[in-house]
Amino acid sequence: MPTDDRERPVTILDFDAWKKQGRKISVLTAYDHPTARWFDAAGVDCLLVGDSLGTTVQGRETTLGVTLDQIVYHAEMVARAARRAFVVADLPFLSYQASRAQAIRSAGRILKETRCQAVKLEGGRRTAATIRAVVDAEIPVMGHVGLTPQSVRKFGGYKVQREADVIRADAQAVVEAGAFAMVLECVPASLAATITAEVPIPTIGIGAGADCDGQVLVVHDMLGLLEGFRPKFARRYSELGDAMKQAAGRYVEDVRSGDFPGESESFR
Numbered sequence: 001m002p003t004d005d006r007e008r009p010v011t012i013l014d015f016d017a018w019k020k021q022g023r024k025i026s027v028l029t030a031y032d033h034p035t036a037r038w039f040d041a042a043g044v045d046c047l048l049v050g051d052s053l054g055t056t057v058q059g060r061e062t063t064l065g066v067t068l069d070q071i072v073y074h075a076e077m078v079a080r081a082a083r084r085a086f087v088v089a090d091l092p093f094l095s096y097q098a099s100r101a102q103a104i105r106s107a108g109r110i111l112k113e114t115r116c117q118a119v120k121l122e123g124g125r126r127t128a129a130t131i132r133a134v135v136d137a138e139i140p141v142m143g144h145v146g147l148t149p150q151s152v153r154k155f156g157g158y159k160v161q162r163e164a165d166v167i168r169a170d171a172q173a174v175v176e177a178g179a180f181a182m183v184l185e186c187v188p189a190s191l192a193a194t195i196t197a198e199v200p201i202p203t204i205g206i207g208a209g210a211d212c213d214g215q216v217l218v219v220h221d222m223l224g225l226l227e228g229f230r231p232k233f234a235r236r237y238s239e240l241g242d243a244m245k246q247a248a249g250r251y252v253e254d255v256r257s258g259d260f261p262g263e264s265e266s267f268r
C-alpha cells in the first residue's frame, strides 16, 4: 500500500491512494535537468514535461508548433533528473490525433526513449477511444479537459470553459477510457469541485479552484520568468526574471569596469 513517503519514488498507485486519502497532489512543469532536480528535491510529487514548452522555452504564441522529437528531448532530461517525482510528458499537437496507431507509437516513443512513467493528452469524448488504445498498450495516460490549449484555434483564444454538461461528460469519458488522473484547466471552481467529487481518479487543477485533488502550475509563471501576461490563476512564488536581469546588469557593469574577473577568479 503506498504511503506518503517523500523518499520513495512516486508510482501510479500513489495517485489512486492520494485521491482516497484526500492528500493533495503537487505538480509543476519542467523542461530541463537542473529545474527538474530542484523541484524533485523540493518534494514536488509529479513533474510534467508540458507542451507549454512552446510558449515558455520556445517563446511561441501557442503550443501548436511543438514536435514529438522536442518533447522526447526535454522529457529525457527531466525524467533522468527525477529521483522521487513521477514524470509525465505531453503528447504534442498532431502526434496522436491522426489515428490510434499514431497515438500508441508516439506514446510508446516517450516510454521507450525517456524514463517518463506516463503521457498526457488533451480532450474528453473526442479522444476517449485514443486514451483507451494507449492504455491498452500498457501506457498510463493522464487526461486533460476544460481549456485544452491545442484547441486554441477552435476556441478562438484562451478562455475559461463554462459549459458544465460538456465538461462533466468529457471528464466521465476520460475516466471510462482508463486514464489514471486528469488535468482540469480554466473551469469555474464550482464545476471543478463537482467533477472532483464525481470522478474516482485525481483531478489536477490549473485555474480550476481549490477543490481539485491536486494543482499544477507552469514553472515560468510561478517563478516570474515571463514578461507581460500574468494568468489570474498563477501565483508567483519568485521573481526570477527580475533577479536574472539584475544579475546580468551587474555582470555587464563589472566587465566594463574591469572589476571582473578578479584575482581569485584568475589562474596563476
Ligand code: KIV
Residues within 6 Å of the ligand: 029, 048, 049, 050, 051, 052, 053, 090, 144, 183, 185, 206, 216, 218
Ligand atoms: O502543457 C502544459 O504545461 C500543461 C499544463 C498547463 C497542465 O498542459
